Amino acid sequence: MIAEAALECVPEEIAGHPAVSSRAKKLGRKAQETLLDRSYHHAAMKRLPDSWKRGRPDIVHFALMEALSTPLFIQGQLDVYVHTFGDMIISMAAGLRVPKSYFRFEGLMQGLFRDGVVKSDEGAVLMEMRKGTLADLIKEVKPGRVVGLSSAGVQSSAEQVVRKNYVDSCMFVIGGFPKGHFGDDTKALFNCTYSIEGMGLEAHVVIARILYECEKKNKREKPSQAA
Amino acid sequence: MIAEAALECVPEEIAGHPAVSSRAKKLGRKAQETLLDRSYHHAAMKRLPDSWKRGRPDIVHFALMEALSTPLFIQGQLDVYVHTFGDMIISMAAGLRVPKSYFRFEGLMQGLFRDGVVKSDEGAVLMEMRKGTLADLIKEVKPGRVVGLSSAGVQSSAEQVVRKNYVDSCMFVIGGFPKGHFGDDTKALFNCTYSIEGMGLEAHVVIARILYECEKKNKREKPSQAA
Structure with a gap:
């Protein structure tokens, strides 16, 4: 269980900041559909409450990769959940692999925040997100x-x-x-x-x-x- | 020691491929000064020899982060080296931290391949690269x-x-x-x-x-x- 994870989309209140909109433009997405990320949004994050514990999807990526790469998880003896700063709960399908490439991980997470679910090409649910503490x-x-x-x-x-x-x-x-x-x-x-x-x-x-x-x-x- | 690491800059022979040049343009760099990365360059890599074991800087990032985050390294009881596919040797200064953000790691590695060294703002050598098997x-x-x-x-x-x-x-x-x-x-x-x-x-x-x-x-x- 990874708790209070610094993973969320850009909140409304800083969506218009130049650092945020230039990054969103590069990704070809609306600002609120991109991940809040201190590497790109440092200047914009100054005005966010609790900003010191937000906007670090890289930390969540490493932590998740670590858990999902273990034989314990691969062999079905471990359930992995992420609870986010904004009180969302993400659950992972048994045996799920997430990409090591941050670029691909970012795309996956953006899709999850938008749709509440990530499915495989065959329609199997890989990750689900719901509101919850x-x-x-x-x-x-x-x-x-x-x-x-x-x-x-x-x-x-x-x-x-x-x-x-x-x-x-x-x-x-x-x-x-x-x-x-x-x-x-x-x-x-x-x-x-x-x-x-x-x-x-x-x-x-x-x-x-x-x-x-x-x-x-x-x-x-x-x-x-x-x- | 991380050996035969899939870390190198884009080789000359595929520098003109559209997948490579469009990524280089986004980064504002010459193609040969960007990291070869299967996430972006998959189509271009088909014509590279041994392409199955090249172009995975994300793997090197995770492996390096893992080693440098241990108390063993932090307390000076471990030397960490990376030997790359192209026979370059990278050595790390004692106690070095590399960024968890891939975007920042990529910038650091691009600088290392270009200059052969990464220095702190104070001029201390953080990483060095030299030719070697x-x-x-x-x-x-x-x-x-x-x-x-x-x-x-x-x-x-x-x-x-x-x-x-x-x-x-x-x-x-x-x-x-x-x-x-x-x-x-x-x-x-x-x-x-x-x-x-x-x-x-x-x-x-x-x-x-x-x-x-x-x-x-x-x-x-x-x-x-x-x-």
């Missing part, structure tokens, strides 16, 4: 435990966190924003919060380590299935 | 062991590979290309080659797991330094 998703998925990963959490290690918490339906929550901490609404949903290293780590590094430890735990407990 | 680099760095990671290697696990091989100056070599195997010249340089999973893994996943296991081994052996 993280609390809504937890009510729906009903995980046995909700574990937050944050540099402000209890000091531990990825191995220990997984050993203690990875039971049948544990939800690990990683922040999809550039700096700072989870909001209070998010923190209130965690059964516990851990820091897995003595320093701050990028979201994608935390994801790689937690999921790898989950795979190792699975192999230890079901050695017959181990590769 | 992987064999040249090994002669220079003199690692105690050279370990290839490949789905064609001996079946093992990241933990076992690190346990057996991570001594003072071990060089781990990961392929920076989309599919297939290392070339014969590269394979001949390996002391041993391992596969760390029962399935093919993306380069960035292999990097994440090997480096994480290196950190774990360091912490086990020097517990006083552990976080």
Whole structure:
């Protein structure tokens, strides 16, 4: 679960800013149908509330790629969701691959925000987006435990966190924003919060380590299935 | 060490192709000063030799980001090199951060291919590029062991590979290309080659797991330094 992800389309209030409209023109889209992206919209973002945790689709791209590239996900033992800054929930079809090319990822996400769904050429649903808070998703998925990963959490290690918490339906929550901490609404949903290293780590590094430890735990407990 | 990386500028022979020149025009650069990228140049690449393992700067971006985001690199316990398809060697300054935004990464790499060096605003060298094969680099760095990671290697696990091989100056070599195997010249340089999973893994996943296991081994052996 990637939470409070810095992924959204350009909001109305800055759609007319020159930095935004020149980028939209290059992409051949309306400004509100392009992703908010600090790399292009830095000047325009100054007037946005909470701008420090918005407009980083690159972070979400890396985090998502990390999760979807693991054997755990590829073999159907992991569900991946993204909760965005604007309270949208994105769910991924089992085994989904997203493109490593940012240009292609951007196109996919723009389509998702516009249509609420991305389908394969054969019509299968690959990704869906709906309005919803993280609390809504937890009510729906009903995980046995909700574990937050944050540099402000209890000091531990990825191995220990997984050993203690990875039971049948544990939800690990990683922040999809550039700096700072989870909001209070998010923190209130965690059964516990851990820091897995003595320093701050990028979201994608935390994801790689937690999921790898989950795979190792699975192999230890079901050695017959181990590769 | 990321080897045979699919990172190069557009070669002369396809510089005039419409797919190439239209992308170059958008970037405001000469075609030969833009990165070869299958996302944009697919049609033009058909006539390139070995095109299946070229033009994937996105793979190199993910792999490099993975290595440079680890505490192992941040704390100065890892040197990172990229060897490219065209036999260029890129070395990274200690503690270097590369941008997660592909747009910014692309600009950085284009500058590196043009100038052979990327410097900070203060004039410090951040990345350097020079002509050289992987064999040249090994002669220079003199690692105690050279370990290839490949789905064609001996079946093992990241933990076992690190346990057996991570001594003072071990060089781990990961392929920076989309599919297939290392070339014969590269394979001949390996002391041993391992596969760390029962399935093919993306380069960035292999990097994440090997480096994480290196950190774990360091912490086990020097517990006083552990976080």
